[in-house]
Amino acid sequence: MSVSKEKKISKLKNHAIWPFVVAIVMVVVLFLALSAALIAIAYSSIFSSKVQNLYDTAQEVAQNYEENGEDKENFEKICNNMITYTPNLLNVCVVDQNNQLLWNYGGNTPDFNETSQNFSVKAMFDKSAEGNGTEMEFLFNEEENEVDLIQDLQDDSGIGKVFLSMKVWGILPVMNGGEKICVQQSLVVYHHEVLMIVAALGIFAVLAILVLVWNIVSLVRMVRLRKREKDILYIDVPTGGNNLQYFYDKAEALLKANQRTNFHYALLSIRMEKYHNFCSCYGIKEGEELMENLYEKLQEHMQSKELVSHAAKADFAALLKYGEKDNLFYRLDHLLENLKKVRENQKLNFGIGIYWVPEKYEDVATMYNYAELAQETIPEDLEDHIKCFEEEMLNDQRWVRKVEDEMEHALSNREFKVYLQPKYSTREERLSGAEALVRWIHPKEGFIPPNKFIPIFEQNGFILQLDDYMLNEIAKMQAKWLYEGKKIVPISVNVSRAHFTKDDLAEHICKVVDKYNVPHDKIELELTESAFFDDKDILINTVKKLKQYGFEISMDDFGAGYSSLNSLKELPLDVLKLDAEFFRGEDREGRGDLIVGEAITLAKKLDMRIVAEGIETREQVDSLAEKNCDLIQGYYFAKPMPIEEFEQVAFGAPAQA
Numbered sequence: 001m002s003v004s005k006e007k008k009i010s011k012l013k014n015h016a017i018w019p020f021v022v023a024i025v026m027v028v029v030l031f032l033a034l035s036a037a038l039i040a041i042a043y044s045s046i047f048s049s050k051v052q053n054l055y056d057t058a059q060e061v062a063q064n065y066e067e068n069g070e071d072k073e074n075f076e077k078i079c080n081n082m083i084t085y086t087p088n089l090l091n092v093c094v095v096d097q098n099n100q101l102l103w104n105y106g107g108n109t110p111d112f113n114e115t116s117q118n119f120s121v122k123a124m125f126d127k128s129a130e131g132n133g134t135e136m137e138f139l140f141n142e143e144e145n146e147v148d149l150i151q152d153l154q155d156d157s158g159i160g161k162v163f164l165s166m167k168v169w170g171i172l173p174v175m176n177g178g179e180k181i182c183v184q185q186s187l188v189v190y191h192h193e194v195l196m197i198v199a200a201l202g203i204f205a206v207l208a209i210l211v212l213v214w215n216i217v218s219l220v221r222m223v224r225l226r227k228r229e230k231d232i233l234y235i236d237v238p239t240g241g242n243n244l245q246y247f248y249d250k251a252e253a254l255l256k257a258n259q260r261t262n263f264h265y266a267l268l269s270i271r272m273e274k275y276h277n278f279c280s281c282y283g284i285k286e287g288e289e290l291m292e293n294l295y296e297k298l299q300e301h302m303q304s305k306e307l308v309s310h311a312a313k314a315d316f317a318a319l320l321k322y323g324e325k326d327n328l329f330y331r332l333d334h335l336l337e338n339l340k341k342v343r344e345n346q347k348l349n350f351g352i353g354i355y356w357v358p359e360k361y362e363d364v365a366t367m368y369n370y371a372e373l374a375q376e377t378i379p380e381d382l383e384d385h386i387k388c389f390e391e392e393m394l395n396d397q398r399w400v401r402k403v404e405d406e407m408e409h410a411l412s413n414r415e416f417k418v419y420l421q422p423k424y425s426t427r428e429e430r431l432s433g434a435e436a437l438v439r440w441i442h443p444k445e446g447f448i449p450p451n452k453f454i455p456i457f458e459q460n461g462f463i464l465q466l467d468d469y470m471l472n473e474i475a476k477m478q479a480k481w482l483y484e485g486k487k488i489v490p491i492s493v494n495v496s497r498a499h500f501t502k503d504d505l506a507e508h509i510c511k512v513v514d515k516y517n518v519p520h521d522k523i524e525l526e527l528t529e530s531a532f533f534d535d536k537d538i539l540i541n542t543v544k545k546l547k548q549y550g551f552e553i554s555m556d557d558f559g560a561g562y563s564s565l566n567s568l569k570e571l572p573l574d575v576l577k578l579d580a581e582f583f584r585g586e587d588r589e590g591r592g593d594l595i596v597g598e599a600i601t602l603a604k605k606l607d608m609r610i611v612a613e614g615i616e617t618r619e620q621v622d623s624l625a626e627k628n629c630d631l632i633q634g635y636y637f638a639k640p641m642p643i644e645e646f647e648q649v650a651f652g653a654p655a656q657a
């Protein structure tokens with residue numbers, strides 16, 4: 001998978017939900033923390049003014065005490081006045097350093113007995129820059145501090161309804177005497193003050209709820225989006241099942257989990273052969289319906305911890321468990337039987353490629369590619385075949401890629417060299433012709449024989465360019481030798497079957513040869529037997545035209561593969577090349593010999609000349625001479641050789657450049 005695709009897919013998979021969950025938790029925590037802070041701030045701001053008030057009153061008493069402490073009457077008058085006129089001031093008294101009561105106005109006295117105290121708090125007032133100030137203690141006595149919850153009391157001052165009131169003693173030491181001034185006040189919290197806090201909290205809560213709701217809505221949307229994305233990522237449209245991406249991800253997880261179990265896994269590529277043909281005959285819709293049915297059948301066959309997905313067109317990817325390989329093959333036979341039953345009246349063929357997942361496995365996509373590779377080596381026409389992946393297949397694939405990557409450069413770089421294999425007359429054993437055979441002299445790989453690249457070129461069409469190049473080289477060479485006054489022999493070039501898709505092939509060949517002014521009878525064209533199975537009309541037309549132009553045409557590899565006796569009837573060919581296979585192996589009963597003899601007789605009757613290929617022994621030469629074979633091409637006389645060497649053989653000395 002490409003890096004960019006991988007990124008896109010992981011982006012889809014990683015639309016995480018957790019940021020929303022974290023955000024919700026954070027909003028809740030933040031709301032609680034800020035609420036607490038708000039309450040604390042409001043509480044302290046309400047109470048600090050009241051406490052400050054208490055301190056100021058105590059200071060005033062202290063000042064009066066210092067000024068009028070000796071004058072009991074005057075001090076009493078002042079204190080009573082203060083109690084009367086200061087809002088919420090209830091009691092004033094003075095105690096000595098041992099908390100013994102000295103003066104008391106108003107009636108109540110603080111209870112210094114620690115066991116009965118509810119709690120006491122100390123606070124610093126009139127702080128200087130150095131941190132010095134006056135410390136005052138506040139006493140909340142149990143009996144006296146009845147906390148009057150929401151009373152309908154109307155405060156004296158008429159400020160508003162009282163929400164809460166507390167009676168607090170403020171105790172202020174008087175600097176010089178060691179006495180303490182005690183003043184008791186009602187700390188009153190009014191409704192409107194509480195309302196302010198509640199309103200602030202309310203606004204804040206509404207905001208928090210809005211954020212929370214927004215987050216929850218986003219979270220729900222995200223969860224739904226993720227489900228949709230997963231569907232997009234994993235659902236296969238034609239079958240409605242799982243797709244290849246799902247297979248990759250799920251198989252990876254299964255393989256990881258399997259590391260602790262004792263069974264093995266096999267990765268399979270299952271293909272229904274000739275799907276295009278099926279769709280052409282029954283329609284795409286029917287084709288897709290078939291895929292759906294096959295997918296269902298495959299699903300039925302899956303056991304726990306196994307997996308199947310629709311990979312592409314008529315391909316399915318499967319991950320199956322196995323203990324013994326034989327058991328898996330048995331299961332697959334059964335599976336194939338069931339798959340075929342999906343359509344009673346239509347013949348279905350399947351090919352299965354298997355990759356045995358090793359202990360140290362690669363990524364699933366790569367392994368599936370291996371299974372596919374094995375599957376692709378199965379010929380389409382073969383009925384129900386199973387093939388296991390072999391390392392060799394991968395090497396072959398790599399080789400094909402290398403050849404295809406380099407072939408064009410190799411041609412322009414003249415890495416393809418012409419070799420010539422002489423043909424000898426059977427009777428006189430004299431050089432009478434040659435065949436041009438290509439060799440690839442690779443700068444790194446060295447000598448590469450044609451069977452390693454010709455089949456690849458035939459597949460990808462590059463053979464057209466190569467054959468053209470060979471024809472050019474031969475025509476040029478013949479022209480050069482003619483110019484040098486050499487007695488040249490006809491040289492044959494191979495014309496691949498791929499050429500016979502072009503109507504103007506004969507004209508094209510003619511043009512190339514005429515460019516060098518070479519007599520047409522000095523160039524022979526070899527057509528392989530397989531060419532005779534392609535477009536017959538083009539072949540017959542081309543052959544007829546080439547003959548009119550004066551070229552000799554031979555049927556190469558006669559007898560190899562399919563018999564093409566019929567072609568001999570339809571085509572006016574000049575030469576029959578008996579395939580080397582006739583002369584390979586033992587021929588104890590003489591059947592091969594008989595066929596060769598009859599083939600020669602037949603060719604003679606059709607007015608054709610015979611060339612026997614692949615002749616390696618004296619006996620073979622003698623036997624062919626006896627049967628009236630015209631020419632012999634084989635290692636017995638000469639192997640394919642570079643041009644310089646051929647010049648030695650043909651003309652006795654290398655030609656001058």
Ligand code: C2E
Binds near residue numbers: 494
């Ligand atoms: P082919 O056209 O049948 O060529 C004859 C092959 O038989 C050559 O193999 C040749 O080296 C081999 N051969 C000849 N005498 C003997 C013998 O006595 N014993 C044995 N064992 N082999 C012998 P080569 O050169 O490897 O070529 C293989 C095939 O590659 C050719 O078969 C031909 O089909 C193809 N080919 C080679 N050059 C070209 C080309 O330029 N164009 C096309 N289209 N095909 C080519």
Ligand code: CA
Binds near residue numbers: 435494526556
């Ligand atoms: Ca040939």
Ligand code: CA
Binds near residue numbers: 577
């Ligand atoms: Ca041949």
